Amino acid sequence: MAEEKIRRLESFIQTNPALANVPALIVAGKPTTLREALADLRAGRNVEEIMAGLATLGLDLPWELCQEFYRRLAAARPELKIVTLGFIPPMSPAEALSHVEARDDVGRMLVESYASLLSFIRARVDL
Amino acid sequence: MPRLNTAVFMRPDFETATYVGSLALKHVVDEWRDRGFAFTDLAGDSAVRVRVLEALAANDPVFCLLLGHGNETTLTGQGYDKVFWTCDSRELAGRVVYALSCITAAELGPDAVAKGCRTYIGYDKTFGWIMSAIQDPLADPYARGFFEPVLEIARRLMAGFSAGEAYRASVDKWNEWIDYWSRSVDPAAASVVMWLVHDRDAQKLLGDGTATAVTVTPILTYVAMAVLGSLPILVAAGISIYSELTKKPPVV
Numbered sequence: 001m002a003e004e005k006i007r008r009l010e011s012f013i014q015t016n017p018a019l020a021n022v023p024a025l026i027v028a029g030k031p032t033t034l035r036e037a038l039a040d041l042r043a044g045r046n047v048e049e050i051m052a053g054l055a056t057l058g059l060d061l062p063w064e065l066c067q068e069f070y071r072r073l074a075a076a077r078p079e080l081k082i083v084t085l086g087f088i089p090p091m092s093p094a095e096a097l098s099h100v101e102a103r104d105d106v107g108r109m110l111v112e113s114y115a116s117l118l119s120f121i122r123a124r125v126d127l
Numbered sequence: 128m129p130r131l132n133t134a135v136f137m138r139p140d141f142e143t144a145t146y147v148g149s150l151a152l153k154h155v156v157d158e159w160r161d162r163g164f165a166f167t168d169l170a171g172d173s174a175v176r177v178r179v180l181e182a183l184a185a186n187d188p189v190f191c192l193l194l195g196h197g198n199e200t201t202l203t204g205q206g207y208d209k210v211f212w213t214c215d216s217r218e219l220a221g222r223v224v225y226a227l228s229c230i231t232a233a234e235l236g237p238d239a240v241a242k243g244c245r246t247y248i249g250y251d252k253t254f255g256w257i258m259s260a261i262q263d264p265l266a267d268p269y270a271r272g273f274f275e276p277v278l279e280i281a282r283r284l285m286a287g288f289s290a291g292e293a294y295r296a297s298v299d300k301w302n303e304w305i306d307y308w309s310r311s312v313d314p315a316a317a318s319v320v321m322w323l324v325h326d327r328d329a330q331k332l333l334g335d336g337t338a339t340a341v342t343v344t345p346i347l348t349y350v351a352m353a354v355l356g357s358l359p360i361l362v363a364a365g366i367s368i369y370s371e372l373t374k375k376p377p378v379v
Binding site for chain 1: 142143144145147148194195196197198207227228229230252253254255256257258259269308309310311312313314315316317318319320321322324325328
């Protein structure tokens with residue numbers, strides 16, 4: 001079972017490098033990327049927790065993971081703008097992070113969008 | 128009965144999102160003009176309800192491409208001027224509408240279709256994108272992937288395809304860009320994929336997928352493209368044949 005997951009994750013990470021470092025699940029209390037989850041599975045660490053987390057990617061609103069995602073984006077590409085046609089002023093990644101931390105309406109919209117990404121990953125990895 | 132080959136474009140540009148969207152839709156306006164179709168381009172301060180209603184009354188266009196900020200019930204124009212809202216969308220009856228806006232496909236779109244709008248393409252969630260600078264989004268490395276699927280809908284419609292075919296071609300474009308950015312190692316790639324997936328899944332077609340906007344049939348478009356594409360070969364072949372025919376016989 002774990003071997004099959006390892007094989008699928010390896011294949012996914014190889015063909016979708018953009019998504020390998022997305023915080024995707026909470027393992028041992030910490031946001032964990034698919035690449036880190038794969039390393040853990042290979043080493044036989046936190047196997048049950050990772051298997052359970054992979055099976056439910058994107059099914060809940062991932063506030064903590066989304067926060068970590070925008071924290072990393074704000075550090076890597078602070079100049080980017082997130083623009084919408086929904087009465088929301090353009091946001092930098094740092095401003096998006098503030099909304100997610102505040103758990104306001106914009107933050108909720110951003111987290112729902114992040115949940116869509118995790119669902120997309122789950123479907124694409126065929127977990 | 129709205130007139131085929133006729134369009135109204137609404138392009139507010141009063142803040143960043145509409146300014147960038149307006150630059151993108153300018154490509155549609157130019158291509159529509161190049162094809163010789165009639166249109167009213169309501170850009171900037173003209174992108175308000177009173178001018179839109181005037182254009183609909185005067186020209187009765189079948190195709191309405193409407194950019195603006197929106198929510199579930201309301202589509203706005205320049206300066207957030209309310210243009211259409213639920214229970215006030217009768218003027219869209221019989222038309223093919225593409226609303227490039229947030230969330231209007233959730234309530235305004237179904238309301239418009241219930242009141243006779245033939246086809247309504249829009250988004251039932253927030254429409255968002257990533258960009259690096261305020262510029263024509265087709266020139267922005269990140270924004271381009273969001274606006275090519277948008278333009279695809281208008282381009283297909285003006286080439287004679289049905290609304291359903293235009294919608295599916297747009298989804299194919301979304302998928303192409305999702306695959307492109309999924310393979311990227313750019314630090315912003317995951318955020319681009321996230322919003323591409325979000326917008327693709329939010330894009331909805333309501334009403335009649337067989338509706339068309341122009342009298343050109345797709346087959347004529349294909350024939351024209353094939354002829355134009357093979358023009359250099361035909362010219363080269365013509366020159367070659369001519370030179371063969373006019374070649375002087377060898378002196379024996």
